[in-house]
Amino acid sequence: MIRPLVDTASNPVPHGTRVDSLNLSDGKELRYAITPASTHPVQGTVLILHGRNECIEKYFETARDIAARGFTVATFDWRGQGASSRLLRDPAKGFVKSFDDYAADLEQLFESVLLPDCRGPYYILAHSAGALTALLAAPVLSNRVRRMVLLAPLLDINGSRARKMVASIAATTLRSTGLGGTYMLGGPHEIKPFAVNEVTSDAARYLRNCEILKQAPELAIGGPTASWIVAAAKAIKEVNRPEFIEKIRIPMLIIAAGADSVVSTPAIERYALQLRNTTLLTVDGAKHEILQEKDFYREQFFATFDAFIPGTGGESL
Template sequence: MIRPLAETVSNPIPPGTRVDSLILTDGNELRFAITPASTHPARGTVIILHGRNECIEKYFETICDIAARGFTVATFDWRGQGASSRLLRNPAKDFVKSFDDYAADLEQLFEAVLLPDCRAPYYILAHSAGALTALLAAPALSNRIRRMVLLAPLLDITGTRARKMAARFAANTLRSTGLGKTYMLGGPFAIKPFAANEVTSDAPRYSRNCEILQQAPELAIGGPTASWIVAAAAAIKKVSRPDFIETIRIPMLIIAAGMDSVVSTPAIERYALQLRNATLLTVDGAKHEILQEKNFYREQFFAAFDAFIPGTGGEALEMELSD
């Protein structure tokens, strides 16, 4: 049964949005939503790929912003989070065996929903772990996706080298001894006070997102399991190989957050330099979730988006990439 979209007074469902589900080949179910463009002419479809512990509802504001630019917007809850199938008996645990499963789910959604129901050309807007999955899927999507915009992609976490090595060792040990379903970071979901949050400096948007999960707590998940950490590390290692980077042909705009305390901005900047067809923008002062940030930071994102995505108001970045 499809879980309806949850809305609050401060977070209404975008006009015309329809929600449905896709049964995957392994029997799991993805909840997806499609919102029509709210202006003309129609310019194609933007596919939003969420980060870890996000859901469709969190992106209502951004969906409206993009629909107002003439795009259909398609998005979905990844397996294991939101209102898609949970993978463990304890549904609060964030678990996946491999990020290849996420990439395969995106491919199935393309075949079954996006190609028949959504107007081309197709663009991807992806955040954090969703951006890592976009990179992983990029070689297979080169004939389908015209451009990608990656926000704060998960290419490394912040912290000292010793801390990161210890975390990887612990996660690998737990998974190899059959304890991959153990919480690795954090525990059951709990709403943090605004002062303790690491993702945004915008109090009203943070409060809005908390209200969503207070009304529909079943959309939230807790911390990542050891298996999820191992899978993420394996995906980062794969997309960072020089031979893999050589296979990425899709033009990309990569946007880092200058005050990110979740993922490593220097790692993002180093990665962008290795891509043959990428432009990098660092939004100084912004925290990890740029689309949930203050208007000052969101406006910088949309200025870059509009310059990069054809038909949204500027072709300067497009010309730069083609030089």
């Protein structure tokens, strides 16, 4: 049964949005939502790819903003989070065997939902772990996606080299001994006070997102497991291979958050310099979740987004 979208006073469901589920080839289900363009002519479809421990409801405001620009907006909950199928006996644990599973789900969503039901051309707007998946899938999507916008892509986490090495060894050991479902960072989900959050400086948007999870706590997951950490590290290693970078053909806009304490902004900036046909913007002062940030930062994002999407239409598809 499809989990209905959570509607709150501060976060209403965008007008005309429909929610449905996609049955995947391995028996899992993805919950997805389609928001129609609210102005005409329709300029195509923007697919929003969430970060870890995010859900469709968190992007209602962004969906309305993009629909008002003449785009259909599609988005979905990744396997293992939101209201899509969970992967462990304990549904609160953030788990995936491989980011290739995410990429395969993305491919199936294109085949079964976007291509038959949503007007092209197609664009991707992806955040954090979703942006890492977008990069991983980019060579396969080059004939389908006209342009990509990647926000704070997960290309390295913040922290000392020694701390990251210890975490990597511990996660690999746990996974190799059959304990990949063990929490590595944090534990069961808890709603933190705004004052100690690391992702946004906007109190109203932060509290709005907390209200979603207070009303529907089953949409949240806890900290990443050992398996998720290992899978993310393998995906990061893969997209950094020179041979892989050579296969990326989709024009990209990469936006880093200048005050990001979750992922490494220097790693993002270094990566962007290796890509052809890529524009890099660092939003000074913004925290990790730029789309959940203060208007001052979101306006900088949308000014750049509007200059990049839909583009000239001259790209080969």
